[in-house]
Amino acid sequence: MTEPIMQSLVDLTIDWNEITEQATSLLCDYIRINTTNPPGGEEAGAIFLREALRREGIDSTFYDAGGGRVSMSARVPAAVNRGLKPIVLLSHIDVVPVEPEHWKVDPFSGAIIENVIWGRGALDMKGMGIMELLCIALARRHSIPLERDLVFVAVADEEAGGLYGIHHLAEHHPEVLQAEYVFNEGAYGFSEFMGREARIVGICPSEKSPCWLRVSAKGLPGHASVPHDKNALVKLVKGLARLDAWEKRIELTPAVDGMLRTLAQKGFVPADLDPRDSATLSMLASMDAHLGAVTHDTVSITSVHAGQKINVIPAAAEATVDCRLLPTTDPRAFVAEVRRVIDDPDVEVEVLYQHDSGMSSMDTPVMSIAAQVVREKLGDDAFLMPQLSPGFTDSHAYRAAGAQAYGFTPALLTREELSTIHGHNERLSIANLRLGTEVLFEVVRRLACRA
């Protein structure tokens, strides 16, 4: 699927076979450290990373949020300090839980089967963590003339919202969030796309913003044998039904516009279809849930709690609603709209959690260098594709601190491999580990050497 690099434009001698062996062994060992969140236990992962960096002559700093929830950073300084903000290579140490009975191998064995590394975190995101670790190690080993510092940051608790990771850093160590550019998870590459073989590397300059709501209804209790019109559960269900039926406007944000433009140019959309035309876009979005999600604010009703007993009318009922907003949507205006759509004074809407994921620029050297490196390393039919992620990552905290942050894991994955993220049988081929390390290193090297 992925082929070794055709040419190296780097005037350095890097033995990529040796680097790939090192990356493979590091990733297998890293997977073997069980950092399932909850409870996380990221300290063991951070110690492992610190030791690997120490062997490269790079020191690490730990940030302890208590209870074994440790994040860390390590820095290779610029050749000359010009006071430029650093490039951050960001990853998270924790992984999501597993259901081992559905796996073909022990999810924490780090087994290699037919040149593929198996285990929880192979993709999300210990694999990219190791690619990043090798980028910073190579920068130091080869004394790359960096114009700005290169900083490796591995955080705790990403998978549970970041309270003991990125939010802890933002509050207690805000200097770690000072960066010009950030590379993180958020976009992978595709070896097949829309049923066709492809070499597409995604890059994600923006993500949707979570807006998590509690919707609660108040009513009057009563005996179920004598129904009345103040049943809280009925009020809640009717309000939720109106919310679910709410037709939200379609909107083309810069990343999705860039994605559609690229797909049309590359012939992935029929030539007579203009996917940016709003009627066509509505039609396409109604056929594809992912496209629907990245062109609309979305509402998912995720839980309802009410009632104690079959013959008692409940006086209170509540639901949780997971809304995901386009980066151009004003959250306050959105919540006001939710209240208007529910249209019942006895139903209250409360924001449980919200942050703005922000938008990084599509017009930075990161985008142009990544596009160029992808073509050079993967061939003329390969291309970079901007994406809006429907989910969110820790990049939002860096964007809030003023950085340009990008999701960029340059591995070419099949649909099936992508489905293993947060699923069963998560795995990353050694060829993809090598490809990702080579592409990421070359992008970071060129970016870091620019004044």
Ligand SMILES: [Zn+2]
């Ligand atoms: Zn992740």
